[in-house]
Amino acid sequence: MLKIQDVTKYFNLNTVDQKLALSQVSIDLNEGDFMTVIGSNGAGKSTLLNIIAGVHSVDQGAVLLDGKNILVLPEYRRALYISRIFQDPMKGTAPNMTVEENLSMAMARGKKRGLRKGISRGNREMFKESLAQLELGLEDRLNDKVGLLSGGQRQAITLLMSTITSPKLLLLDEHTAALDPKTGSKIVELTEKIVSDNNLTTMMVTHNMEQALSLGNRLIMLHGGKVILDLKDDQKKRMTVDGLLYEFERSRGEKFVDDRVILAN
Amino acid sequence: MKVGFLIASVEQGFVYAVMALGVYLTFRILDFPDLTVDGSFPLGAAIAAKMIVNGSSPLISTFMPLIFGALAGIITGLLHTKGKITGLLAGILTMIALYSINLRIMDKPNIPLLREETIITMVSGLGLPKWLPSLALFVVFALIIKLFLDWFLFTEIGLAIRATGDNPHMIRSLGANTDNMKILGLAISNALVAFSGGLVAQYQGFADVGMGIGMIIAGLAAVIIGEVVFGAGGIKRATIAVVGGSILYRLAIAAALLSGLRPSDLKLITALLVVFALSTPRVKALLSQNKTAVDG
């Protein structure tokens, strides 16, 4: 359902700061796949998600969602199909608006907005139920400004906002990295539950290898803008943290060899 | 004489509140410091005055500025979103351009309206006590616009406009076109500002090409005084605070005049007032910080 074909992305192309962020990346996701994405800092993980979501353009390649080329759509038009959550819990919610208003805006994801009431009474009960499932006591705080909540609570609301309309694709970029470990694992737990309840096709960037192995049915490792490992179902199940580390070292070694070749020339 | 001053200040408070609500929409809701206001206010005055002396009905002359004010806002919005010019500069450019346009509309720097039929003489014709017509008219307009904003800012589009000022990144990822939201907000804001300009021209009996100078600061003064004095909890509270702030501001100006200051000093007073009020929350924050430091 998501096909990424041969995508290459440079930043600052044709300047002294030119930087190859993604190099001929190809990924194929099926409906309901949950893919974890790992790789060192600067490997291109965020860039990959940003390209899918429409924040960045590509220099080469194609991105197809259900067979349709989505690269021609601006970011706000892709919102109908694609939800995303960022590392920074401040990014996913409007702090000076209430919990209820934030959730209502998420209900209108990708739809044409008009002069109807932005908050419908009918939704309120549904919001309360969904919030109660988070078990963070948020169901009583519908009318509180989101800015008053903790980072973990805000990220939980962001998670709800991203999934409340069951998007075709959910993109998570280290969405627990800025939280304390306890809150972080709570959010991971919720993520797993919501993704499986709604059978959402998901890509999740994480720097936690154990998490990357325990969650989902797919795993890719990026390095230097290239996919250096792409594991499916059984392969993924058999993989270990040590195995991942070995693969990682091996790719670095290869890079080292590359560098030596360049230096030798 | 003092009572006359008081009534006049309250009248002015309400008629300028219409402008201040426009400023609130850009400055507070959209987080966009829009200087178009200094041009769109006299634009409204110019249009209303010119139409009235040309014999148009006072009603149409009063409402026409809404449309042209909106156009001015749209131009600033386009300069900013499509032309990629910073918000501050985009507003200044439109404001400067409007100066020439306003002179073209008026043909001369000042149009007197003394013996003309205006919306105020129209209402006065209903046989009300002498002090009532302007006040009643402006109270009604200010409240209608307050209620309009209270409704609009809770519609689907209204929420998206508020989110555009609060977290544009997030609302874009939810599928709203933030460029269009900004343009729409600027259009509504400047429509209100121009409408206020048209009313003020009819109220004071003339339109003057220079009557917009410093208008943005007067608007800000009303918004900020309102917040400091009445608080700014939700939207409904905030919009009534703007109206209250506008009245307090005009009373403060009247007090300054009564105490012997010249009208030409008022811009300085206003600037000082805004500086003071803007720093007040900071002063408050500093005080409470010190307090916790002492407590802790």
Ligand SMILES: Nc1ncnc2c1ncn2[C@@H]1O[C@H](COP(=O)(O)OP(=O)(O)O)[C@@H](O)[C@H]1O
């Ligand atoms: N907006 C940008 N402009 C220039 N370079 C960028 C930009 N975003 C990312 N990069 C560079 O692209 C590379 C990949 O970055 P990123 O995708 O953020 O990595 P990560 O895997 O850590 O998320 C890095 O070298 C980074 O410095």
Ligand SMILES: [Mg+2]
């Ligand atoms: Mg990243």
